[in-house]
Amino acid sequence: MSLGANILPVFEQLGLYKPLMEIALPIVRMNMFTENTDAIGVVEVDDSKTLIGYNAICFPRPDLYDLILSQVPLEKIHFNKKVVALHEDETQVTIDCEDGSSYHGDILVGADGAYSSIRQLLYEKVSLEGLLPPSDSEDLSLSCGPEANESMIKEIYNFNNGVGGIMGELTDTTPRERISKVMLEEKLFETWHSGRVAPLGDDASQRRTGYIKAMQDAVILTNCLYDLEAWSTHDISAAFAEYKDQRYHHAKYHFEISKTNAQIMRDRQVKLPTCCIA
CATH class of the missing domain: 3.50.50.60 (FAD/NAD(P)-binding domain)
Known part of the structure; x- marks a missing residue:
């Protein structure tokens, strides 16, 4: 998951910017490839903070959930409720x-x-x-649903992942409950x-x-x-x-x-x- 200058000021106002940066990595460049992993070009964005005040960042989505949940009193959250x-x-x-x-x-x-x-x-x-x-x-x-997940995994398993490997290497190391289609x-x-x-x-x-x-x-x-x-x-x-x-x-x-x-x-x-x- 990634966030940029169009929303990061809100995290700063809420006092969550520093904790967010502790779980995040800055995005400094974007490498573009064809479906055969032939290089198209590179977009350098490492000067974003100088230009607009913030770097774009990326991080695991569950870590952001945990950060936000840690700011809310537990008694105000009710799980497993269907309206x-x-x-x-x-x-x-x-x-x-x-x-x-x-x-x-x-x-x-x-x-x-x-x-x-x-x-x-x-x-x-x-x-x-x-x-x-x-x-x-x-x-x-x-x-x-789970059936859609498994058929999708089989379909994309041998696709190039853009960094020299195949998508199957990613799906094999990802817990099944974290995969959805x-x-x-x-x-x-x-x-x-x-x-x-x-x-x-x-x-x-x-x-x-x-x-x-x-x-x-x-x-x-x-x-x-x-x-x-x-x-x-x-x-x-x-x-x-x-x-x-x-x-x-x-x-x-x-x-x-x-x-x-x-x-x-x-x-x-x-x-x-x-x-x-x-």
């Missing part, structure tokens, strides 16, 4: 979980991924109110909030650059909520609307770029070079 219903009134929003437990608060932010149960429950509510756009009611396709079609949703509920990140739009955009979404949403002087449903809805106003055009821009690139590669049968980050 099956949500209810709103003028003072709060409540979620019901599959195990019979319930939780309530001023707002509910759905950050549980592209096939978010929060977004699905929200859309059911908005649909009953006759306010859900037809495009948001279209189903998304999803392909995943997900085929996700990209989609830009129009409904980003209703009442006291708002999806965030992939809940609002599926994009291949989703994790950084989701972090940026969280920053903007936090700032919009920070400015609130009252917590009525009307005030919260206004803050959510401001959040969408600030983020939607960014999401649409990246969605269109990604869609265009995918179409070019599909129609022109473009072979992408392999990128090895050093």
Whole structure:
């Protein structure tokens, strides 16, 4: 996983930049290869910190999870919960979980991924109110699971890995539970909030650059909520609307770029070079 100057200032503001750098390595160059590992060229980025204040960095994703979790009191985290219903009134929003437990608060932010149960429950509510756009009611396709993993591993096993070996050398040394295959079609949703509920990140739009955009979404949403002087449903809805106003055009821009690139590669049968980050 990698992060750069478009989100690292947030980690610095939160006091997490130094701990993050302890688990990360700076990216100093990108070596480009063809699928046959023939060298195309090198992009030197070791002067990034001088130019823009930060080096791009890379690190194991689980290490970032551990770092963030270490900053949150354990009593505020509840694992193995599946939300099956949500209810709103003028003072709060409540979620019901599959195990019979319930939780309530001023707002509910759905950050549980592209096939978010929060977004699905929200859309059911908005649909009953006759306010859900037809495009948001279209189903998304999803392909995943252990069977998909094994077939993928066999298919790519003898592929060049870009650094002189084969992909099988990487899959053989990676715990099977850390390997996943997900085929996700990209989609830009129009409904980003209703009442006291708002999806965030992939809940609002599926994009291949989703994790950084989701972090940026969280920053903007936090700032919009920070400015609130009252917590009525009307005030919260206004803050959510401001959040969408600030983020939607960014999401649409990246969605269109990604869609265009995918179409070019599909129609022109473009072979992408392999990128090895050093």
